[in-house]
Amino acid sequence: SQTIHQWPATLVQPVGSPLSLECTVEGTSNPNLYWYRQAAGRGLQLLFYSVGIGQISSEVPQNLSASRPQDRQFILSSKKLLLSDSGFYLCAWSIAGSKETQYFGPGTRLLVL
Amino acid sequence: QKEVEQDPGPLSVPEGAIVSLNCTYSNSAFQYFMWYRQYSRKGPELLMYTYSSGNKEDGRFTAQVDKSSKYISLFIRDSQPSDSATYLCAMSAIGTASKLTFGTGTRLQVTL
Numbered sequence: 001s002q003t004i005h006q007w008p009a010t011l012v013q014p015v016g017s018p019l020s021l022e023c024t025v026e027g028t029s030n031p032n033l034y035w036y037r038q039a040a041g042r043g044l045q046l047l048f049y050s051v052g053i054g055q056i057s058s059e060v061p062q063n064l065s066a067s068r069p070q071d072r073q074f075i076l077s078s079k080k081l082l083l084s085d086s087g088f089y090l091c092a093w094s095i096a097g098s099k100e101t102q103y104f105g106p107g108t109r110l111l112v113l
Numbered sequence: 114q115k116e117v118e119q120d121p122g123p124l125s126v127p128e129g130a131i132v133s134l135n136c137t138y139s140n141s142a143f144q145y146f147m148w149y150r151q152y153s154r155k156g157p158e159l160l161m162y163t164y165s166s167g168n169k170e171d172g173r174f175t176a177q178v179d180k181s182s183k184y185i186s187l188f189i190r191d192s193q194p195s196d197s198a199t200y201l202c203a204m205s206a207i208g209t210a211s212k213l214t215f216g217t218g219t220r221l222q223v224t225l
Contacts, residue, residue, distance in 0.1 A: 034212075042217055043119075043201070043215045043216060043217040043218060044157075044201070044213075044215045046212060046213070049212060088154075090156055090157070101145070101147050101159055101162050101203075101205075101213070102159075102203075102213055103159060104149075104156035104157045104158070105156050106155060106156045107154075107155065107156045109154065
């Protein structure tokens, strides 16, 4: 069976510091991968998605970036965090080329102070 | 106007009640419809997935899709306190790399 991991689970960072969140998927090959942000009381906002290694599509202009160095690894980064980057970050995967839906990881709660 | 509208609630019901959660959408290209359950501080968990108009049942849960009205519903029978969570509807169009558009979620509280 497939599992998806995210770490860290919780992160408190000062404004202006860098960020690196990691997501890995086990039990599947060549998945589509997604990064979402969920602000308090709001829906999920798609930030990035990837259909393969090195292939990243950005949905929302921001100071965040994403990379996919390996087939089942997806990283969300920032060089300088803003207060507005606080939120709940979720990674998800789906089966490439099918109509299957997305499966979410446990999330990372980020607080920028 | 948002592509997907969902009443944020909160919705409070007594244990054993039938719950109806709803979403409307404006994009006629949406063909796949999902309901996710999200407990506080956890990732969303897939509950139901359907791609055709009509009803789909899974245990106490029934998903209903009306494409002509651009309206989807999730019914929960015999609601339990463990059903207390936020319920998110999501939908996608063909050929979009499974990119989902989410509603903002409805918070449900089932009381004893």
